């Protein structure tokens with residue numbers, strides 16, 4: 001088991017390279033095998049940058065975790081304990097069967113890693129605005145929409161229409177998945193079902209393991225441009 005192998009590295013040297021807890025945490029952060037579920041293909045790095053701002057051309061559903069350790073509350077104030085904030089992701093998105101226990105080597109190493117990228121001990125909590133009521137958004141520019149797709153959706157869903165390069169076969173083909181919406185959700189415009197998925201992810205009785213996009217993560221303007229690009 002990876003966990004056992006890597007936790008052995010914590011107490012001793014791994015091969016020739018001594019591995020600190022923070023370095024071990026960074027490895028775990030980038031490794032989908034942190035979750036023992038064979039159905040998981042996400043790592044923490046799938047959804048979070050670790051630099052002060054995310055790389056150019058990337059839009060993540062989650063905030064950058066640079067500075068996250070000392071924010072004091074997380075998920076817009078819904079979580080007041082850092083490990084709970086992490087475990088929410090671990091269980092909801094990475095199909096972790098059980099929460100990582102506080103005293104596990106994995107939790108401690110992830111904590112040390114997050115502290116190592118959090119130089120500001122006075123960091124403030126960040127806002128998190130869930131779009132509860134789904135309404136239409138103004139359509140935007142298709143070229144912008146193509147860039148939004150590449151930045152936000154492509155890593156998981158792969159190329160539009162073909163899914164080429166997608167992270168997991170379970171990620172639906174976009175926009176083709178919407179072709180069934182008229183039958184599955186009769187009377188509801190396909191665009192609204194699409195917007196609801198993006199805004200709610202797996203929550204609000206929707207299911208799956210895609211993350212939701214808050215207003216802060218994805219603006220209505222970018223979503224409107226994406227809809228134009230998707231032909232919705």
Ligand code: HEC
Pocket residue numbers: 029034042043044045046047048061062063064065068071073074075076082085086089090093094110126128209210211212
């Ligand atoms: C499938 C996407 C996804 C994965 C995988 C994921 N997260 Fe998240 N995470 C989110 C979203 C969305 C939020 C809510 C927005 C936010 O607060 O950053 C979030 C929130 C957080 C927060 C709170 C940030 C804040 O300031 O509010 C922390 C800390 C966090 N995640 C850590 C982790 C760690 C560590 C892992 C790996 C064990 C992980 N996440 C895996 C999507 C993900």
Ligand code: HEC
Pocket residue numbers: 042046047061149152153154155156157168170171172174177194197198201202207208209210211213
């Ligand atoms: C972290 C990976 C990930 C990211 C990023 C992501 N998705 Fe998904 N998405 C999935 C997975 C996995 C599924 C299938 C499981 C589910 O429905 O949650 C899915 C399903 C969907 C569905 C189909 C729901 C259905 O069954 O009808 C739509 C629509 C969708 N995603 C749109 C988007 C759009 C648009 C973006 C970019 C703004 C995006 N996704 C970003 C992983 C992701």
